[in-house]
Amino acid sequence: MPIYWREMLLKAKRGYVLDKTYEGIYPLQLGFDTYDVPTLPHTIQASGTNTAPIGYRCPAASYEGGFEAHDWIFEDSTNGTASANFTVKLTDFNGRGLSNNPLHVRTLMGTAQLPAHMREPLWFNAREKLQITPAKISAGSTTWRSTLNGVFYDSNDPHARKRIQRWRERSRHCTPYYLTTSATISLTGNQNDVYDDIIIGNHCEFFSMAAVSTGNFAMEIVEVQSGKTLTNGRFTNTNALGDATLPTLFPKPYFVPKGARIRTTFQDLSGSSNNIYITFHGRKFIDIELNHIDAFLDEYSDLVPVSPYFYTMQPEMAGVI
Amino acid sequence: MPIKIPTFVKDRAGSLYLNPDMIGFKGGFLLPPTGNQPTVVTKAGAAGAPNTTPPIPYESDADSYREILMLSGSFGASDPTDVQNRLMVEPLILFHGSRSLSNGPIIATHVFGTVLNPFVLEEDDERQSFGKSILLPPQSIIAFKFSNWATAGGAATANFTHFASATKIQTRVAHKRQNYAQIQRRLQEDVYLTPYWMSPMTSTVGGTSSGAGAPGIQLAASGSANIVFQNQSPGTFFVTSLMANAIAAGGSAGDTTELVQTEIYKSIPDDRAYQIQGSTLNMIWGTGAFPFRLKHPIVLQNGDMLRVNCKNLNTGSTTDFLPTLFGVMAYHDYEDLHGAYGERAVLNGPSWGSMPKGLKVNSFSDLVGV
Numbered sequence: 001m002p003i004y005w006r007e008m009l010l011k012a013k014r015g016y017v018l019d020k021t022y023e024g025i026y027p028l029q030l031g032f033d034t035y036d037v038p039t040l041p042h043t044i045q046a047s048g049t050n051t052a053p054i055g056y057r058c059p060a061a062s063y064e065g066g067f068e069a070h071d072w073i074f075e076d077s078t079n080g081t082a083s084a085n086f087t088v089k090l091t092d093f094n095g096r097g098l099s100n101n102p103l104h105v106r107t108l109m110g111t112a113q114l115p116a117h118m119r120e121p122l123w124f125n126a127r128e129k130l131q132i133t134p135a136k137i138s139a140g141s142t143t144w145r146s147t148l149n150g151v152f153y154d155s156n157d158p159h160a161r162k163r164i165q166r167w168r169e170r171s172r173h174c175t176p177y178y179l180t181t182s183a184t185i186s187l188t189g190n191q192n193d194v195y196d197d198i199i200i201g202n203h204c205e206f207f208s209m210a211a212v213s214t215g216n217f218a219m220e221i222v223e224v225q226s227g228k229t230l231t232n233g234r235f236t237n238t239n240a241l242g243d244a245t246l247p248t249l250f251p252k253p254y255f256v257p258k259g260a261r262i263r264t265t266f267q268d269l270s271g272s273s274n275n276i277y278i279t280f281h282g283r284k285f286i287d288i289e290l291n292h293i294d295a296f297l298d299e300y301s302d303l304v305p306v307s308p309y310f311y312t313m314q315p316e317m318a319g320v321i
Numbered sequence: 322m323p324i325k326i327p328t329f330v331k332d333r334a335g336s337l338y339l340n341p342d343m344i345g346f347k348g349g350f351l352l353p354p355t356g357n358q359p360t361v362v363t364k365a366g367a368a369g370a371p372n373t374t375p376p377i378p379y380e381s382d383a384d385s386y387r388e389i390l391m392l393s394g395s396f397g398a399s400d401p402t403d404v405q406n407r408l409m410v411e412p413l414i415l416f417h418g419s420r421s422l423s424n425g426p427i428i429a430t431h432v433f434g435t436v437l438n439p440f441v442l443e444e445d446d447e448r449q450s451f452g453k454s455i456l457l458p459p460q461s462i463i464a465f466k467f468s469n470w471a472t473a474g475g476a477a478t479a480n481f482t483h484f485a486s487a488t489k490i491q492t493r494v495a496h497k498r499q500n501y502a503q504i505q506r507r508l509q510e511d512v513y514l515t516p517y518w519m520s521p522m523t524s525t526v527g528g529t530s531s532g533a534g535a536p537g538i539q540l541a542a543s544g545s546a547n548i549v550f551q552n553q554s555p556g557t558f559f560v561t562s563l564m565a566n567a568i569a570a571g572g573s574a575g576d577t578t579e580l581v582q583t584e585i586y587k588s589i590p591d592d593r594a595y596q597i598q599g600s601t602l603n604m605i606w607g608t609g610a611f612p613f614r615l616k617h618p619i620v621l622q623n624g625d626m627l628r629v630n631c632k633n634l635n636t637g638s639t640t641d642f643l644p645t646l647f648g649v650m651a652y653h654d655y656e657d658l659h660g661a662y663g664e665r666a667v668l669n670g671p672s673w674g675s676m677p678k679g680l681k682v683n684s685f686s687d688l689v690g691v
Contacts, residue, residue, distance in 0.1 A: 004450070005559040005618045005649055015513045016651045018557045018622060027615040029596040031607060040582070040598055059597065070616045073604050077576050081603065111603050112563075113611030147600055151617040 002152070003159075024157025027146040033057040033129060036051035041077050041143035044086050044134045053091075054280055056148055058124035064118040066164045069122040071115035071149035071243070072108055078142040081111060086136045086144075087277075092175065093128035096286075100198065102135060104277035106243045107210040109179060111128040114245035115149060120283035120304060124149070126155075137275070163165040163303070170300045177204055177284035179262075185276040187217070187268040195265040197224065203290060206254040206282035211241035211279065216274040224261040230254070234267060247281060253295025254282070259288060323423060323445055324388050324490060324503060345494030351387055351487040353377045353465075357457055359397060362408065366475035369532030373428075373493040376413055376464030381457040383424060386490040389455040389463065392440045394433030395463065397472070397480030399488055404471045405430070406566045406643075408479045409497045411468075414515070416461035423518040424553065426468050430609040431564040433483050437612035439483050442516050451561035451614055453516045454648045456507050459492055472533035516603040517650035521629075523548045526641045532568075537643035539583070540633035540644065548629045549588070552621040556652035559618035560627075565644040566605035574637030579603060582632045589626035595619065599632065606644060618648060640658050
């Protein structure tokens with residue numbers, strides 16, 4: 001959790017003075033690794049041509065420092081940010097994927113005015129790198145920039161050292177995770193009942209959902225094994241789904257256990273060909289038993305607060321408007 | 322934290338009922354004396370010589386405190402875009418002596434936000450707050466001085482309607498024993514903690530064109546330059562939010578959406594960088610309606626300087642870049658403020674309305690506690 005400005009004040013005899021033990025903690029916009037992208041903006045090759053992976057690398061102000069990423073931000077300087085049409089594949093420094101498949105950039109990243117918040121911040125140790133592989137969906141090349149907005153910790157700072165250690169412990173077992181369909185959803189005009197099954201590999205918890213499409217559509221979400229549904233019928237994207245700048249927030253986190261299968265069923269409403277990209281935003285738990293998750297989240301609630309109104313162990317239906 | 326009164330209270334039997342104090346604790350709006358009529362600021366006569374209004378006051382009633390949480394404003398339908406981008410304002414507190422909440426003129430929309438998306442001074446969740454609300458004691462004034470820097474065009478007049486969203490706390494409720502401790506704590510705290518806006522030291526906007534002399538920088542086509550902010554106040558400025566206007570002249574080319582790429586460094590004391598590579602306008606600079614919130618404050622102590630290296634991505638013409646920093650100023654010691662108000666001035670200072678009986682104020686120290 002970001003440090004609040006009041007925590008950095010000490011009450012003086014008459015007034016306030018700065019607690020200088022926080023000097024080693026400061027905001028940072030983590031952009032592309034300068035070895036991968038020496039000059040901005042970065043070029044994504046035209047559709048059909050591979051673009052080499054690039055990365056965000058945490059700087060090393062000191063050997064044991066770290067970076068806590070909170071927001072995804074990007075801009076597309078050729079096609080325009082609002083029309084950006086490429087996917088990104090994310091792989092963290094441990095080789096773990098942060099998503100099951102490439103994600104449409106507009107379901108993942110926002111802008112300075114409306115950044116895309118990570119409900120589970122992404123932790124980088126010093127010099128660690130998050131690899132990102134962009135790929136144009138169609139048409140010619142484009143150019144873009146992207147940053148992760150967050151907090152940098154210099155381990156020479158006593159406040160930072162404690163948080164760095166706790167983040168290292170937490171990040172071994174919990175990372176941000178983005179879930180999308182297992183295959184690209186491409187509908188023809190008025191096509192109905194096109195479904196896609198997503199198999200869940202780890203216990204996951206989702207807080208919001210975003211979608212981008214070339215036309216209007218309706219969808220429903222069902223857990224195949226249990227038969228649980230998140231809706232009582234199909235909802236449309238115009239009623240229910242925004243992009244990453246204003247995603248659809250779940251009133252309670254949607255917990256999905258390992259091994260579950262989520263079926264999404266789509267119906268085209270546009271009357272013409274329709275490419276649909278949906279993304280669930282949340283986190284996954286690694287090597288934690290189901291009945292230990294609550295205790296784990298409580299243990300590290302100083303880093304990411306646990307809202308008393310959210311029940312992580314209740315995989316009940318979340319209301320989707 | 323904004324003032325709060327429990328909505329429900331328990332009686333001796335343990336039954337829950339609506340707190341009767343809520344009758345004197347209401348949300349509401351605070352308007353300037355002109356009410357819903359706009360503040361009209363005609364265009365400047367010459368470049369570098371803005372047309373300025375006298376301070377427009379917002380005054381609390383004699384029988385209530387007002388806590389300002391949000392500021393909103395809107396321009397007239399026919400106000401030129403150039404005027405909307407260049408109208409500036411200086412917020413002033415006219416109690417606690419006289420104190421400015423900025424180091425100079427600030428873009429008006431970076432202070433007032435919009436009607437649909439007001440500028441939020443302080444949020445209810447302390448852990449998420451990026452600023453500080455303003456608590457007006459009874460019959461106290463906060464004022465805004467507007468300046469129109471636009472010169473171009475025949476009708477470069479600003480018709481700016483503005484208001485504040487402010488809770489109203491009746492003194493008969495505020496001065497009850499169960500509530501007054503909170504009020505007193507806030508009054509003491511507000512002597513040293515205020516919201517604060519900072520504009521750059523540089524003022525090379527324009528030249529002979531519109532807006533000349535306004536705080537900001539004019540970048541040549543494809544050119545780069547530095548703009549600096551310096552904390553010259555006797556306190557520590559916690560920068561929590563970044564906002565900017567970028568105005569391209571006619572004949573633009575290149576990246577006309579992002580317009581400007583910036584890199585931010587704390588040049589005094591240690592030239593610390595706050596990014597790996599430059600970020601563009603819509604990646605790090607927000608607006609009054611949607612400020613860009615830093616995940617940790619940039620701390621500027623007295624004398625510290627922030628340098629923003631700006632590169633014009635507009636290859637066809639100049640770009641005026643007018644940034645604003647917002648956050649909280651924490652003053653260190655009352656004696657540092659001696660230039661703003663001395664002990665004598667405070668003794669003759671603002672009326673607190675009806676004070677609780679038994680509270681005798683002999684000196685400033687009695688109010689703020691030593």
